[in-house]
Amino acid sequence: MPPEREEDEFLPRRELLEQIDTAIEAGDAARLNELLEPMHAADIADIIERLDASGRRDFLALYSGEIDGEILSEIDESIREEVLEQLPPEVLAEAVREMDSDDVVDLVEDLDEPERAEILAALDDSDRAAVQQSLTYPEYSAGRLMQSEVVTAPEHWTVGDMIDFLRAEEWLPEQFYHVILVDPRRHPVGYVQLGRMLASRRDVTLNELSEESFRTISAYADEGDVAYAFNQYHLISAPVVDKDDRLVGVITIDDAMSVLDEEHEEDILRLAGVGEESAITDTVIETLRQRLPWLMVNLVTAIVASLVIAVFETTIQQIVALAVLMPIVASMGGNAGTQTLTVAVRALATKSLTGGNVWRVVKREAAVGVLNGLAFAVVMGVVAWIWFDGMSLAAVIGIAMIINLAIAALAGILIPLTLEKLGADPALASGTFVTTVTDVVGFFAFLGLASAVLL
Amino acid sequence: MPPEREEDEFLPRRELLEQIDTAIEAGDAARLNELLEPMHAADIADIIERLDASGRRDFLALYSGEIDGEILSEIDESIREEVLEQLPPEVLAEAVREMDSDDVVDLVEDLDEPERAEILAALDDSDRAAVQQSLTYPEYSAGRLMQSEVVTAPEHWTVGDMIDFLRAEEWLPEQFYHVILVDPRRHPVGYVQLGRMLASRRDVTLNELSEESFRTISAYADEGDVAYAFNQYHLISAPVVDKDDRLVGVITIDDAMSVLDEEHEEDILRLAGVGEESAITDTVIETLRQRLPWLMVNLVTAIVASLVIAVFETTIQQIVALAVLMPIVASMGGNAGTQTLTVAVRALATKSLTGGNVWRVVKREAAVGVLNGLAFAVVMGVVAWIWFDGMSLAAVIGIAMIINLAIAALAGILIPLTLEKLGADPALASGTFVTTVTDVVGFFAFLGLASAVLL
Numbered sequence: 021m022p023p024e025r026e027e028d029e030f031l032p033r034r035e036l037l038e039q040i041d042t043a044i045e046a047g048d049a050a051r052l053n054e055l056l057e058p059m060h061a062a063d064i065a066d067i068i069e070r071l072d073a074s075g076r077r078d079f080l081a082l083y084s085g086e087i088d089g090e091i092l093s094e095i096d097e098s099i100r101e102e103v104l105e106q107l108p109p110e111v112l113a114e115a116v117r118e119m120d121s122d123d124v125v126d127l128v129e130d131l132d133e134p135e136r137a138e139i140l141a142a143l144d145d146s147d148r149a150a151v152q153q154s155l156t157y158p159e160y161s162a163g164r165l166m167q168s169e170v171v172t173a174p175e176h177w178t179v180g181d182m183i184d185f186l187r188a189e190e191w192l193p194e195q196f197y198h199v200i201l202v203d204p205r206r207h208p209v210g211y212v213q214l215g216r217m218l219a220s221r222r223d224v225t226l227n228e229l230s231e232e233s234f235r236t237i238s239a240y241a242d243e244g245d246v247a248y249a250f251n252q253y254h255l256i257s258a259p260v261v262d263k264d265d266r267l268v269g270v271i272t273i274d275d276a277m278s279v280l281d282e283e284h285e286e287d288i289l290r291l292a293g294v295g296e297e298s299a300i301t302d303t304v305i306e307t308l309r310q311r312l313p314w315l316m317v318n319l320v321t322a323i324v325a326s327l328v329i330a331v332f333e334t335t336i337q338q339i340v341a342l343a344v345l346m347p348i349v350a351s352m353g354g355n356a357g358t359q360t361l362t363v364a365v366r367a368l369a370t371k372s373l374t375g376g377n378v379w380r381v382v383k384r385e386a387a388v389g390v391l392n393g394l395a396f397a398v399v400m401g402v403v404a405w406i407w408f409d410g411m412s413l414a415a416v417i418g419i420a421m422i423i424n425l426a427i428a429a430l431a432g433i434l435i436p437l438t439l440e441k442l443g444a445d446p447a448l449a450s451g452t453f454v455t456t457v458t459d460v461v462g463f464f465a466f467l468g469l470a471s472a473v474l475l
Numbered sequence: 476m477p478p479e480r481e482e483d484e485f486l487p488r489r490e491l492l493e494q495i496d497t498a499i500e501a502g503d504a505a506r507l508n509e510l511l512e513p514m515h516a517a518d519i520a521d522i523i524e525r526l527d528a529s530g531r532r533d534f535l536a537l538y539s540g541e542i543d544g545e546i547l548s549e550i551d552e553s554i555r556e557e558v559l560e561q562l563p564p565e566v567l568a569e570a571v572r573e574m575d576s577d578d579v580v581d582l583v584e585d586l587d588e589p590e591r592a593e594i595l596a597a598l599d600d601s602d603r604a605a606v607q608q609s610l611t612y613p614e615y616s617a618g619r620l621m622q623s624e625v626v627t628a629p630e631h632w633t634v635g636d637m638i639d640f641l642r643a644e645e646w647l648p649e650q651f652y653h654v655i656l657v658d659p660r661r662h663p664v665g666y667v668q669l670g671r672m673l674a675s676r677r678d679v680t681l682n683e684l685s686e687e688s689f690r691t692i693s694a695y696a697d698e699g700d701v702a703y704a705f706n707q708y709h710l711i712s713a714p715v716v717d718k719d720d721r722l723v724g725v726i727t728i729d730d731a732m733s734v735l736d737e738e739h740e741e742d743i744l745r746l747a748g749v750g751e752e753s754a755i756t757d758t759v760i761e762t763l764r765q766r767l768p769w770l771m772v773n774l775v776t777a778i779v780a781s782l783v784i785a786v787f788e789t790t791i792q793q794i795v796a797l798a799v800l801m802p803i804v805a806s807m808g809g810n811a812g813t814q815t816l817t818v819a820v821r822a823l824a825t826k827s828l829t830g831g832n833v834w835r836v837v838k839r840e841a842a843v844g845v846l847n848g849l850a851f852a853v854v855m856g857v858v859a860w861i862w863f864d865g866m867s868l869a870a871v872i873g874i875a876m877i878i879n880l881a882i883a884a885l886a887g888i889l890i891p892l893t894l895e896k897l898g899a900d901p902a903l904a905s906g907t908f909v910t911t912v913t914d915v916v917g918f919f920a921f922l923g924l925a926s927a928v929l930l
Contacts, residue, residue: 024552030704030826037831060563060688070520071832085699171670173765186674196670197652197711214669233515251736252517254729256652256711257818277732281706284739285821292817293810300822300832304842311814315807315847319854322806329799336791336798343791343798345782347805348913352770353779355748359766362747363755366740371485372755376492376525387759392770399774427712458803 031061040067044075049082055085065094068103069301078135080106087111089118097130098299104135113142120193121150122167122275129155129164153268162246163239165279166260166269169193173226175201175209180222195272200259201226207268208259210234236261239268243279248371250276287369290447291362293318317452325350325459335475341408342470344418348400349466353424353458356392360385361450362434368440369447382433389429393422416473420466424458431457487518495522504537511538520549523558524756535561542566544573552585553754559590568597575648576605577622579732584610584619604786608723617701618694621715621724624648628681630656630664635677650727654715656681661721663714665689665710691716694723698734703826704732742909745902746817748773772907780805780914787922790930796863797925800872803855804921808879808913811847815840815887816905824902829909838887844884848877871928875921879913886912 036055043052056064068091071079076099080087080151084107092115095103104112116124116139124143128151140148150168157163171192173182179463181197186192199217210230220229236259237246239274250273259268286296295310302310329336329346336343365379367373373381387405397418435453436446498506511519523546526534531554532895535542539562547570550558557615559567571579571594583591583606595603612618626648628637637654641647654672656665665685675684691714692701704710705728715724741751750765757765784791784801791798812929819836822828828836852873860869890908891901 030700030707031829034830041831053704060708062709066827067831069827070829072832072835082903134840172854183673185677189674192670192674195668195711213578213650214673215641215647218638218669218673219644219647221642233843245485251729251732252485252516254517256650273728273732274711277706277728277735281739282737284736284743285825288739288821291743292661292746292781292813294814294818298818300818300827300836302839304846305838307839307843308846311811311843312847314814315810315851316854318810319803319807319851322803322820323858325806326799326803329802333795334797335796340788340792340798343795343801344781344788346798347802348774348777348781349782351780351914352774352800355770355773356766358747359749359769362743363749363753366743367755370736370740372524374486374525375489376496376522377755379528380527381755384757384759384762388762388766391763392767396770396774399771403778459806467544469795 024434032059032067044071044078044082047078047082052079052082055088056086061090062090062094064091065096070098073102073303076102077106083106085111087115089115089123092116093119093123093127096299096301098297098301100127101131101135104131105435108427109138112139116142118168119165120167121147121154121269122393124151124163125154129159135243150269157239161239162237162241162243162260162271165246165275166239166271167193168269170200170259170267170270170352171198172200172202172206172267173212175203175225177226178222179217179220179224179226181230182217182226183222196270197256197272198231199226200267200270201230202267208234208236208261208265208267209259218242221332232429235241236265237271238263244283247276247279248336249282251280259464283369286472287365287447290445291365291451293451308386314452321452321456321459324456325463326462329467332463332471335467335471339413339474341404341410341413342467345404345408346463346466349417349420349424350459350462352396352400352421353428353462354455356425357388357428357432357454357458358451360389360429360452361436361446364433364436365447365450368436373437378437382430382437385429385433386426386470389426390422392429393425396425397421410474412474413470417466420469423465424462427461428454428458442468487514487522492522492592499526499533499537502533502537506636507537508541509536511541516543516545517549519546520551524554524809526553528557528758532561538548539563540556540566542570544570544578547571548574548578548582551754551756552791553756554753555582556586556590559586564593567594572599572602575622575624576602576609576724577620578610579606580609580619584614595886600673603757606726615698616694617692617696617715617726618697618723620701620730620819621694621726622648623724625655625714625722626651626653627655627657627661627722628667629852630682632681633674633677634672634679634681634684637672637887638677639683652711652726652727653686654681654907655722655725656685658886662715663689663691663720663722666712673746691720692726699738702731702735702738706735738824742820742902744867745900746820746906748906757851766780769907775913776907776911779911780918783915783918784893784922787926790922790926790928794868794925794929796859796865796868797922798870800859800863801921804872804875804879805914805917807851807876808883809910810916811844811880812883812887814908815844815884816909819888820901820905823891828892833892837885837892838890840884841881844881847884848880851880852876867929868925871924872921875917875924879917882916883909883913 040055128139150268154163198213200208200212203209211234212229216229239260239262256271257270262268289296289298292312298310346444400421401414401418404417431454436450439446495510583594609618653666653668654661657662666689667681667684671684694715694717712725712727714722717723744751744753748769753765854874856869856873859872886909892906894901
């Protein structure tokens with residue numbers, strides 16, 4: 021049975037995108053509106069991101085009146101300021117008033133004071149207070165991630181009380197999945213799934229329906245830890261409390277999912293030595309600014325490795341085969357080290373490498389390193405023997421391979437563990453350290469052994 | 476204001492883990508039960524994963540009677556078969572009966588026929604039929620991910636009808652957040668958030684409350700695309716339909732979040748040339764089996780690069796400084812190429828690099844490559860000039876650097892794009908291709924120019 025739909029069913033059709041481009045080029049605002057009308061805000065935001073800066077200006081000249089809170093909160097940070105500057109003040113004010121407090125926080129936290137004040141001025145007093153409260157918590161904390169719009173109930177209420185309250189209440193969050201039970205001092209004491217409430221008689225008290233999985237999140241918790249908790253415990257929403265354990269807001273799983281996505285993005289970009297703020301919308305200059313520093317670090321480490329080679333210049337002059345073979349030893353070490361460090365960084369990020377199993381994993385990696393070394397010592401020994409017809413050269417490269425792959429494994433696991441212990445991000449710097457170690461050890465072991473044995 | 480709780484508030488305390496170890500070693504089942512009783516199933520599963528194989532046997536000898544459906548569905552695939560084998564048949568049967576159909580599918584899909592049949596035999600007829608239905612959909616499809624337990628209502632029902640139905644219904648899913656409206660032929664026509672239902676009077680029809688964001692997912696859709704849709708459109712749950720657009724199940728966001736997490740894991744491990752099934756619980760042999768093939772591929776490409784060096788053996792013999800400097804050119808190319816390819820692979824995975832902006836991104840990367848090349852040509856030219864006191868050598872390494880960094884940028888973007896076009900996973904093979912290109916081009920440009928200019 022073949023799939024019924026196209027492979028990329030979740031992306032806007034190509035023709036649609038072309039029609040949109042045509043409408044922008046023609047300056048046809050009516051046509052553009054008509055094409056974008058049925059689209060989800062997230063897809064409209066993607067279209068804005070895919071344009072270049074001048075295309076974006078043209079687009080906004082036609083469409084800026086239609087930008088609402090939903091679209092605005094979907095637009096990527098990298099181009100948000102650019103878009104904000106082009107919005108008419110009344111459109112911006114209206115959009116901001118529609119947004120949940122967490123989205124407003126996300127919007128204003130990176131803005132400078134005058135722009136921030138302008139946006140806050142558009143809000144109702146109570147919304148502004150909620151946003152300002154959120155901004156008192158540290159960056160990347162649960163307090164910044166939460167929304168202050170929460171549905172609560174006193175713990176003694178019945179299902180009937182709750183239903184009557186909800187039916188009478190004018191204002192409710194656009195989406196909510198639990199009611200949080202609070203005591204008189206606003207400490208959360210439980211939470212009730214709406215499904216269980218709907219399935220219960222009116223006289224049942226909410227307390228009886230409270231979920232076992234109930235847990236609160238500190239407003240100071242790191243957002244990465246929050247995402248971990250949602251993923252680990254299958255939470256859909258969770259109450260956020262201040263340092264006195266009083267309810268200050270709620271985090272919902274869609275926000276946790278975005279954080280998980282961003283954290284992964286950061287990990288993968290950091291491992292590759294790319295600034296984690298990198299975005300597909302960046303200009304040439306922004307891209308250069310992110311990448312040059314890491315290439316500079318790499319240049320320094322490459323020069324260090326070359327200094328090792330320089331020590332053995334006379335050896336190389338006598339046996340030029342060494343120059344041919346030495347990159348192989350270094351390259352194998354670098355790759356094996358990267359394998360180990362990636363597994364280690366990932367395991368640290370998912371909290372699956374902890375006190376309990378560190379020693380076992382280190383032993384495993386060391387064993388794998390030695391066995392890899394033995395395997396490639398044999399393979400490369402044979403290759404070198406055939407290629408250069410020298411048994412001693414084959415032995416030298418074989419032993420160097422064992423040494424370098426064993427060291428690569430140890431560096432690959434110990435360097436990220438050490439960085440984590442020191443409070444640094446292992447994804448950020450491990451790669452450079454590990455390949456420096458494997459280059460230096462690789463060249464030194466191979467050329468040093470060759471000098472000792474072959475000359 | 477300092478955070479009130481410990482940094483890793485979501486991990487079990489270290490002392491608790493030590494007490495658990497002690498109880499296992501002492502063979503004290505009562506103590507172990509007492510310690511694990513308050514813990515979440517996901518944390519118990521993590522404890523089982525962190526033990527080594529013999530520790531796991533000891534643990535299960537004491538605790539296997541307590542393993543329930545929740546714990547079982549949390550246990551990582553890599554050790555699941557091992558755990559299943561040690562469970563008493565009646566415990567396994569009871570655990571399986573407790574599980575939602577999607578968790579049973581996840582459990583049995585990788586099992587061999589006799590084990591699978593044994594587990595299916597434990598289910599009620601209707602549950603077994605649901606699981607078998609799921610298994611008819613392709614691996615990694617929405618059909619495998621969905622659960623068949625769904626709360627539906629005819630579209631003409633009122634809020635009152637629905638509440639009466641839910642109060643009377645004996646069986647309901649443990650968690651549900653929406654009611655799916657279906658027509659008489661079971662085509663989903665809308666869905667209603669429970670919160671909106673609770674806030675509405677009994678005589679309001681459900682149709683009026685249906686969400687605008689309503690969308691269905693094909694049972695044949697790739698699970699990665701499903702995760703994308705949940706993340707992109709902030710879905711909490713979504714109905715799954717067969718090829719006749721009939722409702723067959725529902726996917727909830729916690730499952731989509733797990734898929735997103737796994738896809739990231741695969742991407743990051745594939746980029747590093749580590750088998751994507753790699754797990755922290757793997758033995759030395761399993762780890763070797765995943766990593767050796769990629770190191771073998773790397774060895775072949777390293778030998779190819781060495782063949783290029785071998786062409787210039789006589790040049791190196793005359794100017795041994797070339798042997799010292801050549802790894803720098805190759806290393807810078809490799810790093811710059813990896814930066815570009817990581818950004819490209821990530822952008823492809825998040826569907827942010829598509830028809831609309833490919834050409835612009837390729838141009839940007841080429842410009843960045845040339846500018847990086849110019850910058851490091853100057854830096855490295857100066858270093859080489861000072862180090863080896865040769866202006867021609869400085870010019871040669873500078874020009875080689877420009878060539879290699881420009882090629883690195885083009886390879887870094889074009890190779891993943893081509894692999895994606897061909898239907899291959901760009902994360903899997905791009906790295907090897909790109910570094911092969913940068914090694915070969917780096918050595919060839921540098922040594923070739925040196926032969927032409929310096930001899």
